[in-house]
Amino acid sequence: MIIAGEEAGPKSNKLGGVWNVIDAEAKKMAEIASEEIIVVGPYFERLGQDWSPKNRITHAEFDDAVGSAIDEAAKRVGLPYVTGKIGKVNYVLFNVEHCLGRIVRYDNQDMRLSDAVKAEAYRLVGLDSLRYEATSYGREYTHYLNLSYAVSEFTKALLDSGKVSLHCHEYPVFYAIARLEKLKIPVKTVATFHATKIGRALGVGVFDKIRRGDPTYPPNIQHGLVELEKLAKYAETVTFVSEGTRAEAKLFYGIDGLVIRNGIEVTNEIIDWEKKTECLNRIRSTIVSRLSRYNGIELEEEQIIPIYTISRLELENKGYPDLMDALVILDRILTNRIENGEIEEVKVFCLLITAFGYKDPSTLPEGFPVELPDEILVGDELRLKKMVEKRKIDVGNLKKRAVCAMPYPQWVGRNDGGFGMTIDEIAAGCVAGIFPSRYEPFLLTALEACSEACPVVISRACGFSGAVKELQRRKGIFGGVILVDNIEQSYLETITDYAFGLHIIIDALLRDRAKDKMMCSTAFVLANEMSWDEPVGMYYEILRE
Incomplete structure (x- = not known):
């Protein structure tokens, strides 16, 4: 095989x-x-x-x-x-x-x-x-x-x-x-x-095409690669990772087949709470020390609440404009609660892990990612930084804000010049993951977060959302994954729901540790339900026919 x-x-x-x-x-x-x-x-x-x-x-x-x-x-x-x-x-x-x-x-x-x-x-x-x-x-x-x-x-x-x-x-x-x-x-x-190539080019616009049954291609499509994609019609069996991808191929190419979802291999049978605590402390310690040394901002480690997103550098498809606006709303929610004495002062740091390519750690400033000069950024990395600064949720505005978006334009790893942590360690240490994709065939990154018992907020546009709804229907698994409808709702409703989704997870951490642990546990259970056993078993039966 x-x-x-x-x-x-x-x-x-x-x-x-x-x-x-x-x-x-x-x-x-x-x-x-x-x-x-x-x-x-x-x-x-x-x-x-x-x-x-x-x-x-x-x-x-x-x-x-x-x-x-x-x-x-x-x-x-x-x-x-x-x-x-x-x-x-x-x-x-x-x-x-x-x-x-x-x-x-x-x-x-x-x-x-x-x-x-x-x-x-x-x-x-x-x-x-x-x-x-x-x-x-x-x-x-x-x-x-x-x-x-x-x-x-x-x-x-x-x-x-x-x-x-x-x-x-x-x-x-x-x-x-x-x-x-x-x-x-x-x-x-x-x-x-x-x-599909067409779906990636259209982004969120593909859903409107599907609704209208419009098979026309967008301008400037890479026709040669589309022609290669259409050759799937010669296969005895065609599979898709989600119903959305299947609908795209059927509309644009006239190709249909089976949906076989992706999965994840969860190596631990139980949640490693010690790992989660250790990784959270490492993230907090790095942020506190670099803020103090390079920005003159003094914070207590317990004040810091890290959340994260990770994706390819496709700002519109991955929903970064939506995320930036949602973080502004989240800031207003938390700031008002702090000023009204409902919660202690906290600082939410959202790590925006997306990069054009690998950067030699020796070329990064010592204070990375707190210190992030324009000169080291390439293309959309710089555009993302400007999006953050435009909304005044950058490190420079941290004294006035409860939320800070922190671009992390590097491939994460033990020697990346930043946190020096692998992606599973970052997921384990963060309080929440946020994945607001406007177009996403599956969203394996959210499932990887769940495998580290990290609750997530995801968009309806991603293929993973269909699997979540199916598990909720069949097994009653709720919590740990908050689903936001970014297809039918208005933009304002969507970004507000992202903000409130994150707030639910953060509030549980601050005020209800039992609920916090329940959300972490439910995310972990969902990841275990999404193992590779079923999809690989389906592939095996097809391939050995």
Whole structure:
């Protein structure tokens, strides 16, 4: 059983949440399957090979060697590759950049392998690569075609060892399915949509398109990548991570299939309350010490209430304008309660964890993230900071405010130059997570917060909301996840509900510790109910048919 994707492989291949899905599926599948599980993805051997701004380099470090049949099949593809095994999962990674230099004979002509792949794609499925390769995304498009070629050739070669099934995550590898189908290679194929290109481009506007049944594309869409996405129609089975994504594919591409939700692997059977306390104290201590040293603001650690959001740097799709306005409302609620003597003075710090890319910690100021000069910010990172300053909820206005939004434009980790904490530690230490996405196919980040017993406020627009409502209906699990309708309600109602959702969680912390623990426990229970067992079991039954 092959699981393929642009993000498949070691964590160094990660671009977003799809890596987590592939990694979890492979590990869980290996536990229940008698078949060999093989993850196939790209191998970025050196700087400059990656088409993405992340500039990935694949760290191919494995525990063991793969079997001879897998290695032989990889060798027959004719591209540089690395193989290895971690636990029960096999990995095969291809350096497809060599398609650009290798000369082959195709259609009675000598040409680069990459050009032969494009010529064959035109002959098989009508992909007009000449139209797309000169676009701003041409390099990305070419990489996807070459990767799909490698995946399909490996799959063909592996057939000599027995039956093979192929599960492709997202459009970068959908051409592999189409090519196998057109070449009449007997392989069981599954294509999974985590989103659609049209949906991401439209953002919240996609819901209006669905309501009106309007299949037209927005202007300036990346048509070449859309054409790759439409190749999912050649799969025997198509799956979607949410009903929303399914509705998009059905409207724009005429493709339908099954909804198989994402999940999460919760490693603890019980809540680690000591971890939560320790991580909360670390966040508080870092904020207090850096405020004192770099801003001259003196606070007690107990006054600080950390909350957070984390996402890709897509400010509108991820709802950052809505969040900023909601934080202003939250500030007014808390400030009035403090002035009326209902609660002691508190300071809510909302960590806005989103970044254009990794930053070398040595280039960050010592006071990061409290100290955040414009010079270190790139593109929308700077725009987000200006959004915060415009609403006067930045660190500079902290003395007059009960709420402060703190941009954190860095990939979090133990040596990130900021808190020096992993994302699970930040989630464990924060009082709440807030995820106000206007467009979000699933929202795995909220589920990851729940797995650390962190209550969350989420938008109805995210696919995760459907799973929450289903659990509420079937099992009566309420609390821990506060759902805000950002589709039917007005903007003012939406941002007010975000603010009150956060206030409910914060008020429980301040005045009702039993309710606070109940909300944390309910979030944790919900995460356990959303394990990978059910979705991976469904994938396994489909793939082994």
